[in-house]
Amino acid sequence: MVYVASNQYESAYQRIVDGAGHGGGTSVVIFAAADGDSLCALHILTTLLKRDSIGHRIVPVHSYSELGEQSTRQISGGAQIRTAVFVNCGGTVDIQEYVAMRDSLTVVIVDSHRPLNLYNIFWNDHVQCLDDGDVEESMADLRRAFEDIEFGADSENGSGSDSEDEDGDGGRAQRQRIGDDPDAFVRVQRERAERRETRAHSRQLVQAYYAQGAYHGQPSAVGMLHLAEQLGHPPTLDTVWCAIAGLATQRHLQHIGGPGYDQLVGRLRDTVRRISTAAAPSAREPAEPFNPAAEMPADEPGSSAVGPKQAISESAELRFALLRHWSLDSAMRFSPLVAGRLATWSSKGRARLLLLVAKLGLSQAEAQAPFVHLAPDLRAQLHARMRTLGADYSLGDALAAGFVRSYGWRRPAVSSDDMALALLALLHEGFYAAYDALTQPAALQRGLDAAMALQRRVVSLGLQMLERQAVKTLRSFRLAMVDEPLPPAALRQLALFLMHTLRDRCRPAHARLPFVIAAPQVEVAERMLVVGVVPEDCAMHVPPTLPGRLAESRFAGRARNHFGMVFDDVAHDLGADVQGGFFDSSLVEIARPDVAGFVDKLRRHL
Numbered sequence: 001m002v003y004v005a006s007n008q009y010e011s012a013y014q015r016i017v018d019g020a021g022h023g024g025g026t027s028v029v030i031f032a033a034a035d036g037d038s039l040c041a042l043h044i045l046t047t048l049l050k051r052d053s054i055g056h057r058i059v060p061v062h063s064y065s066e067l068g069e070q071s072t073r074q075i076s077g078g079a080q081i082r083t084a085v086f087v088n089c090g091g092t093v094d095i096q097e098y099v100a101m102r103d104s105l106t107v108v109i110v111d112s113h114r115p116l117n118l119y120n121i122f123w124n125d126h127v128q129c130l131d132d133g134d135v136e137e138s139m140a141d142l143r144r145a146f147e148d149i150e151f152g153a154d155s156e157n158g159s160g161s162d163s164e165d166e167d168g169d170g171g172r173a174q175r176q177r178i179g180d181d182p183d184a185f186v187r188v189q190r191e192r193a194e195r196r197e198t199r200a201h202s203r204q205l206v207q208a209y210y211a212q213g214a215y216h217g218q219p220s221a222v223g224m225l226h227l228a229e230q231l232g233h234p235p236t237l238d239t240v241w242c243a244i245a246g247l248a249t250q251r252h253l254q255h256i257g258g259p260g261y262d263q264l265v266g267r268l269r270d271t272v273r274r275i276s277t278a279a280a281p282s283a284r285e286p287a288e289p290f291n292p293a294a295e296m297p298a299d300e301p302g303s304s305a306v307g308p309k310q311a312i313s314e315s316a317e318l319r320f321a322l323l324r325h326w327s328l329d330s331a332m333r334f335s336p337l338v339a340g341r342l343a344t345w346s347s348k349g350r351a352r353l354l355l356l357v358a359k360l361g362l363s364q365a366e367a368q369a370p371f372v373h374l375a376p377d378l379r380a381q382l383h384a385r386m387r388t389l390g391a392d393y394s395l396g397d398a399l400a401a402g403f404v405r406s407y408g409w410r411r412p413a414v415s416s417d418d419m420a421l422a423l424l425a426l427l428h429e430g431f432y433a434a435y436d437a438l439t440q441p442a443a444l445q446r447g448l449d450a451a452m453a454l455q456r457r458v459v460s461l462g463l464q465m466l467e468r469q470a471v472k473t474l475r476s477f478r479l480a481m482v483d484e485p486l487p488p489a490a491l492r493q494l495a496l497f498l499m500h501t502l503r504d505r506c507r508p509a510h511a512r513l514p515f516v517i518a519a520p521q522v523e524v525a526e527r528m529l530v531v532g533v534v535p536e537d538c539a540m541h542v543p544p545t546l547p548g549r550l551a552e553s554r555f556a557g558r559a560r561n562h563f564g565m566v567f568d569d570v571a572h573d574l575g576a577d578v579q580g581g582f583f584d585s586s587l588v589e590i591a592r593p594d595v596a597g598f599v600d601k602l603r604r605h606l
Contacts, residue, residue: 003121003131009227012128013048015106019082020054028056029074029081031067033088033583034431035489036249036423040221040242041087041110043438047239048228060431061089064581068098076100088112088220089583094119095127110223112250113583114215114553118146118206132218138549142209145202152199208546213560214585215553216255221246222264225271235271237312237405241419242438244268244312244403248420253489254496257536260555265401272312272403310407316383317402317415321455324412325448328374328382329357329367334452334459336493340501341394345463356393360385372412394504411441414448422447425454428487428522458490462497471498473510476606477532478502479599482519488529488587491519495533503535512538514563516602518595528595532563532586561586570601 004012020027028049032042042058049056059074061067067089075081083106084099091111096119099107109120109129120129122143225243229235247264250256256264320331320338332338332353342356343349357367360382366374383399390396406413414422426434426447436443465471465480472479480498482491499515514534521527536559552558564585571578576594580587590598 002123002125002127003129003135005131005136006133006223006226007230009130009223010230012108012130013227013231015128016049016054016083016085016108017052019104019106020052025080026055026057026078027080027082028054028085029059029078029083030056030085030087031059031061031070031074031089032431034060034062034427035088035583036420036427036434037112037219037221037246037255038088039423039427039431039435039438040246040249041219041224042435043242044221044224044228044239045085045087045110048224048231048233051233063583064089064093064098071098072100075105079104082106083108085109086111091116091120091129092214092585093117096124101126110220112216112218112220112255114217114556115209115212118142118209122146123150130223132223132554134217134553137554141547142205142550145205148199148202149206152195152202205546209550211565212546212551213562214564215556215560216250217553217555218264219243219246219250219256222268235275237275237310238439240268240271240275241312241403241405243271244416245419245423245438248402248416249423252417252420252424253492254533254536256555257557257559259557262401263555268403269314269401272314275312311405313404313406313413315402315404315415316399317404317417318383318386319398319400319417321459322418322421322448322452323371324415324418326370326452327368328362328371329364330452330456331371332357334455336459336462336497336500337398338395339459339463340497340504343466343505345467352393356389359389407441414444418448418451419444421451421455424489424493425450427489428454454490458486458494459497462494462501465498466501471502473502473506473513474603476603477514477516478510480515480517481595482517485520485522485525486529487522488531488582488584491517491529491531492533492587495531499533499535511535514538514606516563516599518590520592521589526592528590528592530567530588530590530595530598532561532567534559534561534563566602566605570598570605573605574598574601 016028030042030045032038046056046058057074059070061070067086071084075084082104085108086095087110089111090098090107090109092113092115094117095107095109099105101107101124103126105126107127109127111129114134116129116135120127121131121135121139221243225235225239228239233239247256247261247268251261319335320328321335323331333344338344338353342352344353354364357364362374362378366378371379386395386398390398403416404413405415405419422437422444423434426437426443429450433443434447437447438444461482461484465482470480478499480495482494486494495515495517498517503511512535514532516530516532518528518530521529536557538559564580567578567580567586567588571580571588571590574594574597576598577591578594578598579589582588
């Protein structure tokens with residue numbers, strides 16, 4: 001077994017510790033993808049390394065081409081490096097093609113992207129790929145098929161191949177064994193036919209596994225929290241909050257399905273309650289001096305505070321974007337859920353929004369004031385009124401289970417969705433700008449400000465496109481072309497907003513169509529970014545030859561994104577200047593003059 005089962009993560013960490021013990025200095029290099037979940041996982045991992053005084057270096061990477069360059073620079077030229085950790089990158093490729101392996105080097109892969117490359121989980125003991133449960137529970141047949149292809153014998157004596165020349169040594173030895181016995185000849189031929197059939201079935205199973213399309217497993221930040229717990233380190237507010245924020249970013253980008261999200265929310269809720277129990281003062285302990293901040297009621301109705309000052313709370317969250325950080329009016333107007341369900345690109349939709357605000361018991365002046373300045377009784381009643389009114393406005397799901405972190409009375413509370421949006425917005429500015437927001441209040445506030453600006457931009461752009469009817473519905477997918485540059489994560493957010501909005505308002509035949517969107521690249525206007533997203537129930541993905549236990553994963557269910565393979569096929573047929581290599585296979589970069597031909601070929605492939 002070379003993969004690391006979900007209950008044995010500490011064994012992979014022990015390899016890191018053992019490598020650090022063979023010399024001083026920096027023994028660990030961490031290659032971290034530039035995404036929100038990776039940031040959160042990285043923070044938990046580096047907290048563990050610092051606690052054990054293990055020298056490490058962080059290398060942000062954005063694509064596989066950059067990963068190859070940095071790997072050569074950081075590992076090949078550094079004999080003191082004993083462990084290379086790959087966070088949200090490296091899992092879907094044969095990592096040995098990107099790392100010059102040596103006996104003294106251990107590679108640890110912590111990657112939520114799926115499907116995992118089989119060489120990473122079944123081949124080399126120096127590669128430790130962390131499993132979230134799917135490998136251990138569902139891939140026994142796939143492992144046998146992989147080992148059959150790589151190690152299985154093709155002839156009776158365990159050597160050679162199906163196409164081995166009968167006049168070779170193997171053929172002569174076989175004829176000597178058979179002699180003139182016709183039954184022996186028939187038996188050997190039957191065994192060879194069965195062997196070819198078994199080998200063909202193994203190849204078919206492996207090909208179907210890779211052909212199922214891209215999906216995501218357990219968020220890496222949740223896995224790193226699980227590692228910390230296995231190592232016996234009590235969860236802290238920071239590590240638990242990072243796991244919560246990592247999960248929120250994955251859900252916000254639809255990288256994890258609803259059932260998987262609910263499952264992990266339940267697991268994290270248990271952890272939050274354990275912290276709450278540990279943080280609660282014992283009856284034997286002396287009472288602290290009176291603190292007005294500690295006596296303030298919980299910020300949200302129904303929430304349970306973990307601690308009196310800085311705390312994580314369970315909360316029924318309103319799905320209004322960044323509600324605590326601007327006005328209720330802005331939070332609703334620039335919420336993809338509200339804008340899409342109420343059709344606020346039309347005058348009728350905007351009138352319905354104003355009516356909803358009035359029925360919530362707020363005047364326009366109150367709705368446009370900062371939410372934190374709203375009267376406490378109005379804030380307390382908002383959840384209950386939304387539960388009552390939501391279904392009448394197609395917003396019956398406007399409340400969702402979530403978490404809130406409070407930082408004391410000096411700073412506003414931040415929900416897990418707020419944190420996810422802040423990290424995604426700051427990633428447009430730079431990796432470390434977002435990384436600092438996990439621990440630095442000033443950086444987090446910059447992230448919240450940037451998130452409000454980006455949310456306003458994405459939703460406004462989407463509403464303009466809907467008003468102009470700029471989205472084309474083709475036979476097998478929907479297509480949108482954007483004129484202004486957008487970073488990759490923002491482009492994906494826009495695609496998801498448009499896809500879900502149109503799904504709620506289209507004919508049933510079009511409800512499950514995937515969505516393709518293209519926009520100029522931020523740095524180079526003559527290059528276009530193309531993103532393909534799919535509804536969670538899109539039926540275009542799972543190959544019929546893939547067994548059910550492999551076709552349905554623990555956290556993503558049956559949702560799969562086939563656009564990575566489709567984009568590769570289209571680029572090959574077109575012969576255009578198309579560049580992939582991003583860690584998200586459903587994102588490609590293409591020269592602007594080739595876009596029209598690319599879309600035309602795409603129509604024929606889907």
